[in-house]
Amino acid sequence: MDSEYSSTTAGPLSDAAVVLDSVDAAIITIDTIGTILEINRATERLFKYKEVELVAKNIKILMPTPHRDEHDTYLANHLKTKKTSIIGVGRQVVGLRSDQTTFPIHLAVGKHTTNGKTLYTGIIHDLSHQVARTEDSTRLGQILDESLNEIFAFDAHSFKFSMISRGALSNLGYTRDEALSMTPVDIKPDHTIESFKKLINPLLDGSKLRILFSTRHKRKDGTLYDVNVSLTLSNAAPSTPEFVAIVDDVTEKNRMLKMMHQSQKLEAIGQLTGGIAHDFNNLLTVISGNLELLEPVVSTALHQDILKDARDAANMGARLTNRLLAFASQSSLTPNTVNINKLVLEMIELVRRTIGDNISLETNLTSNLWTTKVDISQLENSLLNLAINSRDAMPEGGRLSIGTKNMTITNLDKASEQALLGDFVQITVSDTGQGIDAENIGEIFEPFYTTKQEKLGTGLGLSMVYGFVRQSGGFIDVKSAPNQKTEFALHVPRVLSELDNRSSVINTIQNDPKLPKTILIVEDEDSVRKLTRRRLEKLGHNVIEASDGYEALTLFNRTDGIDIVFSDMVMSAGMSGYDLAKAIFTSHPTVAFLLTSGYATELIDSDKLEVLGVSLLKKPYTIDDLELHISRL
Secondary structure, rough: OOOHOOOOOOOOHHHHHHHHOOOOEEEEEEOOOOOOEEEEEHHHHHHHHOOHHHHHOOOHHHOOHHHHHHHHHHHHHHHHHHHOOOOOOEEEEEEEEOOOOOEEEEEEEEEEEEEEEEEEEEEEEEHHHHHHHHHHHHHHHHHHHHHHEEEEEEEEEOOOOOEEEOOOHHHHHHOOOHOOOOHHHOOOOOHHHHHHHHHHHHHHOOOOOOEEEEEEEEEOOEEEEEEEEEEEEEOOOOOEEEEHHHHEOOOOHHHHHHHHHHHHHHHHHHHHHHHHHHHHHHHHHHHHHHHHHHHHEEEEOHHHHHHHHHHHHHHHHHHHHHHHHHOOOOOOEEEEOHHHHHHHHHHHHHHHHHHHHOOEEEEOOOOOOOOOOOOOOOHHHHHHHHHHHHHHHOOOOEEEEEEEEEEEOOOHHHHHOOOOOEEEEEEEEEOOOOOOHHHHHEEEEEOOOOOOOOOOOOHHHHHHHHHHHHHHOEEEEEEEEOOEEEEOOOOOEEEEOOOOOOOOOOEEEOEEEEOOOOOOOOOOOHHHHHHHHHHHOOOEEEEEEOOHHHHHHHHHHOOOOEEEEEEOOOEEEEEEEEHHHHHHHOOOOOEEEEEEEOOOOHOOOHHHHHHOOOOEEEOOOHHHHHHHHHHOO
16 A cells, blocks of 8 residues: 555545545554554444544554453564564454444455555454354254254265254264265165155256155164155255255154044944944844743744744844943943952963963963952953954964053053053953054954954954953053064053942832832833833833833823833933933932933943932843842832
8 A cells, every 4th residue: 555545635645535435344544553544434334433533543442352452462573573463364353343342354454654654454344244144054053953853965966965964863873974875765765766766856857846745764773753854956055956855753743643543433433333232222122022022922842943043143132232332432331349360360261261272371460469440240251352362363372371560651652552641450461373464453443343264253352342441441552463472451440449438329119029010111212112011011010101201200290109210221302311310319219210221321420320329221131130120129
C-alpha cells in the first residue's frame, strides 16, 4: 500500500477513500504501537462504532479478552524479531463490537511503508453467517447421529455405504469400519441386488423424489426387525450422487398393531359365536326337551333307538355350544381357590392313560407355588385338551411335559403379545411333536380352526382353553416352530388369600319342596316357553306364563301365591331376568327366583347373582335338572 492510502486529505486521496468505503469488508490501518489511523465505512457497520470513536484509539478496543491482553506482546515480538506469524496469512479470530458482543471474523493483515513509516492494514470479513451455518450443520449432524432413527448414505453406483449414523451402528451391531464395507442389500434379507435396483429406479430416472417402503433389517447376530424406510437421491456429495435413507425401527409398533388386530378379531369372533351359541341353545332346549317328553309314550324298541340317537345328537350339540361360549368368555364359571400343583398331580394318571404308552410324561412343578382361583373343572378340561393336542402332534411318540412356576410381569414391552401386568401362576404343557408353523400359529385359537385330519378334531379345544383363561383374568402364550418343541403357557392370576370371604344373601322359602308350587315362567321364545310349561306341569306344578319382564312384573304384582319366578336371563323387550329379580326383591325379598340362559354377558359377573341369592340353570337342561333346581328353592 503506497503513501496515497495513508491520508484522508482532499485531492486524489479522496478518490481512494471513496473506493475503500465502497468495499463490504472492514479495512483498518494501524501504526507500530497499534493506534488506529484510518477505517472505512464497513468498519463502522461491522463493529458498531463511529469513525471518531475508533481513530486514534488502540486496535485492542476491537478485541475481546484474552486477545486484547496479548496483542501488545505479539506486536513487540514482531518488531524485535522481524518474524511474521500473522502478516500475509489469513485466519479466523474473534471481534468485539461496541455493545461488547463477540462475533467470528476472518482477518488478513498486510504490512507496508508510507512516508518512511511502517503501517499495518487489516482486511476483516464477518463470518457470523458462515459459522452459524456450519455450527447448525454440525449440531444437526450430531442430533441425527445420536437419533434412534437409522440414517444411511450410500453411493448411487456402487451402493457402498459412505455414511452411517451411530444409531444405525448400535442397532445393527456392526462397527463403522465393518458397515462401510457393506451395501443396503447386505442388511435387507428380503432384497437382492436386482430387486433393490428395481425399487430405487424411480429415483434415478427422476420420476419420483422420494420412495417410502417397509422391509426388514438383519443385525450382525442374525436377528430381524421391521423397518420403514424413506429414501431420497442427494447431489450434495462431493463426488458422485448418493442415496440418503432415513430408517425407523417399527418392530414394537407392528407388534402392538398385530396384538390389537388379533384382539379385535378374536373379540368379534367371540361376539358372533356367543350369539350363535345362544340361539342354538334355545333350539337345543326345545329339541331335547320335547324328545324327553316323548320318551315315556314311545313303546317300540326301534322308536326308542331313534329317540336315543336324536337325544345323543342334541347332547353333542350342547357340548359344542358350551365350548363356543367358553371361547366367547361367556361361560358360567365357578371359581375356587386351588393349588395348581395338587391339581396337576391328581390328573397325572388320567393324562397318562390319555396320551398312550409311546409318549413319556414328566412334570416340573415349582415348590411354594402361589395359589389361584379358577373353575377347577374348566382348568382340568383345558389341561386335558392340551395333552390330547400334544398326543396327536406326536404320532410316533415323544415327550410331554407339564410344569408350573410363579411369574410376575411388570413390563409389557418385554412380554408376549397377550400378556397382562401382575402376579400369575404359569402352567406349561410342552411336547416334542410336529410343531406349528408361523402361518398357522396366529389362528389356532379361532373356533373350528384345526390342522388335524378330518374327524380327528372339531377345532374347538384350543378355543375353549383360550376363552376360559381370558375369562379367568389371565392370558395364554404359545411358542412353536415346525418339527420343534411346542409349548402352551397358561397364566392365571394369583390370589393373596386362600379363603373366599365374600358372603351372599340366599333367599329361601319354607314350603315343602314336594308340594306343588305356583311358578311364573318368563320367556320370550314361544317354543321354549311352551316346552317349559309342559315340563313344569308334568312335575305337578301350577304355571303362569309371561313373554317378557314387564308383563311378568305386572302379573306378579296382581297375582297372589306365586312361589317361584323362573325367568330367562336375556329377553328382547329390554328388561333382563336379572333386572326383573331386582324389581321383585324390592317388595318381596323372600320369593324364590331361578334364572336360565344359553348365553348372557351377565353370566361373567356371578357376584351379581350371589348377592341376590339367585340360582342359574344353563340351557339346554333336562327335566331332571329342572326338578333338582326347583326342589332346592
